Each structure stands twice: as structure tokens, then as C-alpha cells.
Amino acid sequence: MLATLLATAGPGTVTITPLNKAGLATWLEGQPPATAAWVKAVNFTAEAGTIAFLPGAFLPGEGGAVARVLAGVSALDDLWGLAGLPSGLPPGNYQLDEAVDAALDRRAATRLALGWALGSYRFGRYKASEKSFANLVWPKHADQGEVQRTATATYLLRDLVNTPANDLGPAELAEVAHAVAEEFEAGLDVIVGDDLLDRDYPAIHAVGRASPRAPRLIDLRWGNPTHPKVTIVGKGVCFDSGGLDIKPSSGMLLMKKDMGGAAHALALGRMVMMAGLPVRLRVLIPAVENVISGNAFKPMDVLKTRKGLSVEVGNTDAEGRLILCDALAEADSEKPALLIDFATLTGAARVALGPDLPALFANDDDLANDLLAAGEEQSDPLWRLPLWAPYRKGLDSKVADLNNVTSNGMAGAITAGLFLQEFVSKDTPWAHLDTFAWNSGARPGRPEGGEALGLRAAYAVIAKRFG
Structure with missing residues (x-):
């Protein structure tokens, strides 16, 4: 209560x-x-x-x-x-x-x-x-279950995003996932450090290996295996210095929130489990710190990925898509009925849409339209941007299958989406939400700090499709 x-x-x-x-x-x-x-x-x-x-x-x-x-x-x-x-x-x-x-x-x-x-x-x-x-006495006709489910998930998300990196690294994020899994009797597998290489998640390992806080992949599973598969992926960069392409101090200031995608994924998974929706849920969170040491990955390195595609590193500060690509490839391998990823991925999305509107990308028009409609209904708006195929050539590399950035810096949110699309099959209904996960100023019900942006819309679509 x-x-x-x-x-x-x-x-x-x-x-x-x-x-x-x-x-x-x-x-x-x-x-x-x-x-x-x-x-x-x-x-x-x-x-x-x-x-x-x-x-x-x-x-x-x-x-x-x-x-x-x-x-x-x-x-x-x-x-x-x-x-x-x-x-x-x-x-x-x-x-x-x-x-x-x-x-x-x-x-x-x-x-x-x-x-x-x-x-x-x-x-x-x-x-x-x-x-x-x-305190308020419950309104007579309120759906108490919906309020409880949404509010507790939002509190979890806000707490995670607001917690500074000294107290929330990859290990601590995995501990929170463990607590959520225990609450709902879900299975949890956490792959840590060099085991990522042994189990073929090389890009996650490459991004996180420079930190003394070992990278990991958090893998939560819940529900009846015969039910439709719904998979949620969240970017879990617990702090992003930019790596060797280091950010300026102003750009680094809010980087405790760069795991906002992971917070959304855990919160959404919690809502699905709390509602008991008839789905086979999987939550995948690659959790890393992108910091600098002697073994940090470098500009122009060529990384292996789980899908087998090679990626040239054009910029070490575009690390989120590198850890997501391994997680998306694994998620796609099971051919889920729905695949959604959340990520605080690009400044370009914020320049285009500001802090309140997550950028929505989808390879499926029905899914995109459902998410947009749910956003309106839930007062949780999204704005669709195109996966504009002609921009894909900007990710070409002379030495690898693709680069993680373009050379001209234009349409950064779109080209990031196009990069991720390389790791998802065309027949897997997939949506990518590039979200800010933060309120820069306080408004009623929305204090300054970590915020759920896209959470209620995504849950409404899952509940409508599978509930």
C-alpha cells in the first residue's frame, strides 16, 4: 500500500x-x-x-x-x-x-x-x-492495482537514476535486479567480467573492461515458457566519462543517469510481473562503466560483436550502442513477439525533441502507432523519428562491417537507431526509445531528477497486446 x-x-x-x-x-x-x-x-x-x-x-x-x-x-x-x-x-x-x-x-x-x-x-x-x-483517501473508483504498479515502478526507476555512481555501479545494479527477481520468483543470470568473453558478449566486455568494477550482463527471466515472449533491453552505463574520447566536465555532470535505460527496463519488467501478465518476460541489461585506464578500448579499434559483425570504433563516447548491440543480438535470437529497448543514447535526440519527448524508432508501423497512441492516453508522450535507410551508408567502415558513428555528425539519433537495427531481424517487432530519463526542473508530480519517460506507454502496449 x-x-x-x-x-x-x-x-x-x-x-x-x-x-x-x-x-x-x-x-x-x-x-x-x-x-x-x-x-x-x-x-x-x-x-x-x-x-x-x-x-x-x-x-x-x-x-x-x-x-x-x-x-x-x-x-x-x-x-x-x-x-x-x-x-x-x-x-x-x-x-x-x-x-x-x-x-x-x-x-x-x-x-x-x-x-x-x-x-x-x-x-x-x-x-x-x-x-x-x-495523505489522500483512495478515490472510490480508482484502480488501486494500476496505481500501485505504476507508482512503485516509477519510484524504483527514479531512485536508480538519482543514485550517484559511487553507490550504483554494475554490481549494485545487478543487486537491485536480484531483489526484483526474488520478489517475483524470477530467474536471474549475471555474467561477469571475462566470463562475457567466454559466453560471447565481446562488445559489452570491451566497453566495460577499463573499470575496476567489472562489466556484466544481467539476464532476468519470468513467466510461463509457453506464453508469448516479450523482451526488454536497457542500457546500463552506470557512469560515462566518454572513455578516451573524454567528455568535458559539463557533459559529464549528469552521467550518473546514463543507466536510465536499465532503470526503465527493470521498472517495466516489474510492472509486467506485478500485473501477472501472461507473457514470457526477459529483461537484458548490459551494465558497465565507461572509464579510462591502460586497457580502455580506443578510437579505431575494431570490436567483435555477438552477432558476428565487426565494428570500428569511431568514438568511444558512443559506447551505449556497443553494449546494446550484444544484448539486442541475444534478445533477437529467441524471436520474441515484442522487443523494446530503452537507452539514454544520444544528445541529438535531446536537441531535436528536448528533455520531455523520448525519440521513438521502430521497424514495425503497427507497434509504433500503438506506442504513440498509448503515449497520448497515458500522458507519457513519444515522438517517432524515422529509421531513414539512406543515412545507413554513413556508418560504413573501410576496415569493418560498420562504424559506431558517422563522420559528419548529422542525424545522430537516427544513425544510432540504424546502428542498433543491424542487430535485430526484420521480422522481430522492435522499438527503440531514446529517452532522457531526467527532469531538469521540478513540476507537480515530477521533481527535479530521475524520471520515467516512456514507461507508462510501453506498459500499456504490452498489457493491451498480451493481457
Whole structure:
């Protein structure tokens, strides 16, 4: 049970009345003149994100304490409509206005509860806070399972991305995967260090071998083997210095979040298992640090890959696609019914789409359209970019099957997708999400720091296709 969502109201529970601008006028028509005068005096117009406290003296049978909170929302089914209230209201217990609560359908009630839950997140591993969140009684028609599933997965994802690299390396990421696997009785295989070479994951090994924290491939399996195979791959670069093509300090500052793809993969896998979807789930996470030492891989090295393709290293800072290619080749070998990868892969995607819109690439139009539609439905938008075949020639190499970057630097997100596509069969429905996994500034329900971007959309597609 989420701590800030309560089963029942108790003594002193304060009512929240969510209102949009049109609804405020209608609501005031049924209120005593003193109430209307107070609302006017405090200049409450139901602008989204604003609140007004209504003293109990205006309500029959109430004392002078706050008895009602008016909350401005853009719409009653706005996911983020109440998300600022857990931290914005005084600590205590609150419930939705009875008439509003009764009128909400399942979708609206679930979205308001989820927004409240996501607004109750705090990353407190290193800094304690004395401020408590406000509690909300569950809306009557909310799907509690959906809220629990989504919120706990999002908390996990945010915690992982927010944790600095000194406390979250490849081994620690594998420990989190182990805890998730134990919770849902899933199988877990972790291939570490030189064993990657013995088991034919040479690109993952090459990228991670310079770190004293050994690279590894995390492989989680769950579900009935007779069910459709759904495989999720996540980029797990726990810190990215850029390697020998070292990043400037400004570019390195947020690189603790370069395992954001892995965080999405684990969170999505957790949602699938928690829902008990009838799929054969596999989660593959290549986990490495891309750092510098005497045995670091070098520009113009030629690497072997699991698929057998050779790759010339045009830039050691394009390491994410190198570890993903081995994991994707392994995932594709089982011919899953659906293959999705998440990666904080390119700055080019952020230049094109900004921090809020993950770039979506897919080799299957139906899958792409389903993901886009789910993004709209879940307030988790994606934007499709093309796997533009004419740009593939930019990845040609004179000495290997392909280069990991182009020489002209153009269309970087697209050419990264084209590189990954080389390791996935044409008949495997595959989507690649190039996500930022970070909020640069705080908004209601979305604090600054690690963020789930594309998670809810991806889960909705899996649930719809296989649930």
C-alpha cells in the first residue's frame, strides 16, 4: 500500500474539491454568500495548480479550522491535476469532495490517485527531510492495482537514476535486479567480467573492461515458457566519462543517469510481473562503466560483436550502442513477439525533441502507432523519428562491417537507431526509445531528477497486446 493513499477517512479529514474555471462558477452558485465572498477575496479563479483554503466557519457544523481545499485543475482527468498537493498542503488526511468522487469514472479516478502518488516521491537516501506528505483517501473508483504498479515502478526507476555512481555501479545494479527477481520468483543470470568473453558478449566486455568494477550482463527471466515472449533491453552505463574520447566536465555532470535505460527496463519488467501478465518476460541489461585506464578500448579499434559483425570504433563516447548491440543480438535470437529497448543514447535526440519527448524508432508501423497512441492516453508522450535507410551508408567502415558513428555528425539519433537495427531481424517487432530519463526542473508530480519517460506507454502496449 502506498503510504500517502489511505483506505478510509478518519477524524479531521479535510475535503478537497477539484474545480476547473467553468466548474468553479457552477459550484459557487450553490454556496452561501460568505463562501463566494471569501473565494473572491482570496482571488481564487481555479487556475490549474492553485489552491484556496475554505475556513470551516463557512460550512454548517464546522469549526474555524480549514474544512475544505479548493484545487484548480485543467480537467478532472488530468494526471497531474492534484500532483502538487501532497507536498503543497499541510500534512494531514484529505479526501475528494463526495459529489466529485462519485462522478469520476475509473480512468479519471485512477489518474488523480496516480498523480497524487507520483507527487509523493522524495529521494531521501542522503538527505533527511522533516516535512511529511499529505495523505489522500483512495478515490472510490480508482484502480488501486494500476496505481500501485505504476507508482512503485516509477519510484524504483527514479531512485536508480538519482543514485550517484559511487553507490550504483554494475554490481549494485545487478543487486537491485536480484531483489526484483526474488520478489517475483524470477530467474536471474549475471555474467561477469571475462566470463562475457567466454559466453560471447565481446562488445559489452570491451566497453566495460577499463573499470575496476567489472562489466556484466544481467539476464532476468519470468513467466510461463509457453506464453508469448516479450523482451526488454536497457542500457546500463552506470557512469560515462566518454572513455578516451573524454567528455568535458559539463557533459559529464549528469552521467550518473546514463543507466536510465536499465532503470526503465527493470521498472517495466516489474510492472509486467506485478500485473501477472501472461507473457514470457526477459529483461537484458548490459551494465558497465565507461572509464579510462591502460586497457580502455580506443578510437579505431575494431570490436567483435555477438552477432558476428565487426565494428570500428569511431568514438568511444558512443559506447551505449556497443553494449546494446550484444544484448539486442541475444534478445533477437529467441524471436520474441515484442522487443523494446530503452537507452539514454544520444544528445541529438535531446536537441531535436528536448528533455520531455523520448525519440521513438521502430521497424514495425503497427507497434509504433500503438506506442504513440498509448503515449497520448497515458500522458507519457513519444515522438517517432524515422529509421531513414539512406543515412545507413554513413556508418560504413573501410576496415569493418560498420562504424559506431558517422563522420559528419548529422542525424545522430537516427544513425544510432540504424546502428542498433543491424542487430535485430526484420521480422522481430522492435522499438527503440531514446529517452532522457531526467527532469531538469521540478513540476507537480515530477521533481527535479530521475524520471520515467516512456514507461507508462510501453506498459500499456504490452498489457493491451498480451493481457
